[in-house]
Amino acid sequence: MTPFHQILGNTLIANITNFTVWFALTFWIFIETRSVFATGMVAGIYLVFTAAFGFWFGSIVDHNSKRLAMMGSSAVSAAFYTASLAMVFLEPEGAFADPYGWYLWGFVLLIMLGVIAGNIRPIALPTLVTILIPEDERDKANGLVGMVSGIGFLTTSVISGFLVAWGGMLAALVLALVLTLVAFAHLHFVEIDEGRHVPAEGEVAEPKRVDIKGTIAVIAAVPGLFALIFFATFNNFLGGVFMALLDAYGLSLVSVQVWGLLFGALSCAFIAAGIIISKVGLGKNPLRTLLMVNIATWSVCCFFTIQPSIWLLAAGCLVWMFLGPFAEAAEHTTLQKVVPLERQGRVFGFAQSIEQAASPLTAFMIGPLTQFVVIPFMTDGAGADAIGGWFGTGPDRGIALVFTIAGVIGVIVTVIAMNSPQYRQLSKAYADAPDDDGASGGAVASAA
DSSP: OOHHHHHHHHHHHHHHHHHHHHHHHHHHHHHHHOOHHHHHHHHHHHHHHHHHHHHHHHHHHHHSOHHHHHHHHHHHHHHHHHHHHHHHHTOOTTGGGOTTOHHHHHHHHHHHHHHHHGGGHHHHHHHHHHHHSOGGGHHHHHHHHHHHHHHHHHHHHHHHHHHHHHHHHHHHHHHHHHHHHHHHHHHTTOOOOOOOOOOOTTOOOOOOSOOHHHHHHHHHTSTTHHHHHHHHHHHHHHHHHHHHHHHHHHHHHSOHHHHHHHHHHHTHHHHHHHHHHHHHOSOSOHHHHHHHHHHHHHHHHHHTTSSSOHHHHHHHHHHHHHHHHHHHHHHHHHHHHHSOHHHHHHHHHHHHHHHHHHHHHHHHHHHHHIIIIIHHHHHTSHHHHHHHHHHOOSHHHHHHHHHHHHHHHHHHHHHHHHTSHHHHHHHHHHHHSOOOOOOOSOOSGGGO
16 A cells, blocks of 8 residues: 555544544534534634634644654644543533533633644645645545545544434544544554655755745745635635534434434545546646536525425535535645645645635624524514515524525626636646656556
């Protein structure tokens, strides 16, 4: 088994760990508190931390061994999960049922820090694709990365639902701690030739710093690259709606066990998409693929909650999950070709910080806005009177209306992006960039 495949397997273990904790926490906190406000805050905390740490994580990846950075990620996660587990055992009676209590939110903070430590991996992994995979195979390798993420979602959504129903957060944290330690131990035995530059005698090594100014200069040197990052940022602004409200909406229609099983089954779409990308790639212009995918996904978002049907919701989520890996692989493939390897960690970290910076605003706003404005609007307010006859009324229809509005906005913005000069500039920069066949790894096709 090649080092690339071992890293993919190790990433799968880490994904299962962190996704399980995140899914379980969201399910559990909604069941404990019945508060959309609380689930929105959980999503917001996650996204704030993601945005805040992205710059730093990118510099860690660039200035250190990628394997060492991943091992450190697992070690830090294990420490926070251990502290969270201690809070479960020491909980004062009823503390977790209070959606405004300090004990609950201290617990959430520790868990989120453990999950966030895992965000070094999605920055390190695409840089390893650049190192280990030849340039003309990287889009397919990125498809395999998306497939691994899909397997993680499939596994963890099912596991999380049953863990919460059976043993609450105690069971989820015990499993997470065990898997984190397994991932750490396995990485110790994976050998990767990263071809890291060793300064010669008398040569001054690059200082180990975040260097936001230098990273911005690298991005600005590629025409249209800033536009790509800001387009992804806007998508995440709307995507915060999903993080804040999707589980609450799904749990308003079915039980936590059914929702976990359904989400797990739907996550097979991630795997199918990854397999397809690993076989056929993304075409000559991954950027065009990215925009076409966004047209389709936001169009689906306009309609998948138009009626209170779990089957309609499931169909929309299926399309959304199937197309998601195409968008992520397209962005990664573009960055891997137009950004120098020695800067890729910081550029991926910069992109993660900037792109995720919008989502906390949505998540923090959308929970209270939905709870205190849109839900009343669609329960006994003007919205219920105007469209309630065919759209439906009640709390779940308030959540549904938010999804529909987000979809309409997403379609409009994507159409504007497709007709922008920045799209044409970046497409040309990608096509004109020299091929880099100096990767040290083997072909991807044999793994697909």
